[in-house]
Amino acid sequence: MKAVAYRTPLAVNDPQSLLDVELPTPEAQGRDLLVKVEAISVNPVDTKIRRNTDPEGAAKVLGWDVAGTVVAVGPEVRRFKPGDAVWYAGALDRPGANSEFHVVDERLVGRKPSTLSMAEAAALPLTTVTAWELMFERMGIPHGTQGRPATLLVIGAAGGVGSIAVQLARRLTGLTVIGSASRPETRAWVEAMGAHHVVDHTKPLVDEVRAVAPDGVDYVLSLTRTEDHYPALVELLKPHGKLGLIDDPAEPIDIRLMKRKSLSLHWELMYTRSLFHTDDMAEQGRILDEAANLVDAGVVRTTMRENVGAINAANLRKAHGMLESGRTIGKVVLEGFA
Helix, strand or coil, X not given: CEXXXXXXXXXXXXXXXXXXXXXXXXXXXXXXXXXXXXXXXXXXXXXXXXXXXXXXXXXXXXXXXXXXXXXXXXXXXXXXXXCCEEEECCCCCCCCCCECEEEEEHHHXXXXXXXXXXXXXXXXXXXXXXXXXHHHHHCCCCCECCCCCCEEEEECCCCHHHHHXXXXXXXXXXXXXXXXXXXXXXXXXXXXXXXXXXXXXXXXXXXXXXXXXXXXXXXXXXXXXXXXXXXXXXXXXXEEEEEEECCCCCCCCCHHHHCCCCCEEEECCCCHHHHCCXXXXXXXXXXXXXXXXXXXXXXXXXXXXXXXXXXXXXXXXXXXXXXXXXCCCCEEEEECCC
């Protein structure tokens, strides 16, 4: 089968950083599905692994966002059958999905929304699971519009996770949603995703946020460059507030600053369930099924912003470069093998 892989960590502008290769087609075992990959999207994890993890000469395949069609199932599979259209984010400790065919545990898989194309669907799985787990499981944000008024601040709201987090918070909760963005085009995108207010995180953040939320905020999703904003976030959070992180701060953050207000810190890694084969692995499939229902009901929209073409090394290098620029909006997708 065709695939895109790398053999040594290199800068994305090096033609050898991602390569077109031929690999054996995998087989579905146990609870695995064999999926024909029809569209993928690119996430920061892809670029981090490509830059920092040495596969020691092996052809390592990246990619953890898929929309495709089931072509075969393992003997223990119960939820899916050949011909089913699916979407998922896969597992970090197995080969990625930048390949014509891919195997994935059925518990991590949901039905693809029928109202989205394969490319539109591929933009959503990893970021949706990440945002859902962080907000509703880690931080305990309540569903529904009942309960006391509360405010959510999303740092980096125009990115992949931010784009879906803003939608979920606006559509499924009673929160007042504040998103941060710094350019006219990103501000417009965050407003289109449903934020009540948009603030500029390149300006003094406390002043920006207090202009629309004078009493501060109850929840913060810090999705990028937490080390730059951390003191301001602690100042903005109300007593007993909750701070959620998904990034890897370049510098240590001093959690002692959180003590005076009894703040809590919540880490999210959507691969935890698959890495540790937790008893509730199937929860990710359930989340994706529920998200598909929300999409088909018109509650949530795709966050696909750019489709850069066929799945090949040249286009994936372009997509990785776009993410590394730090200026992407929403998600970058690729579709089909040339």
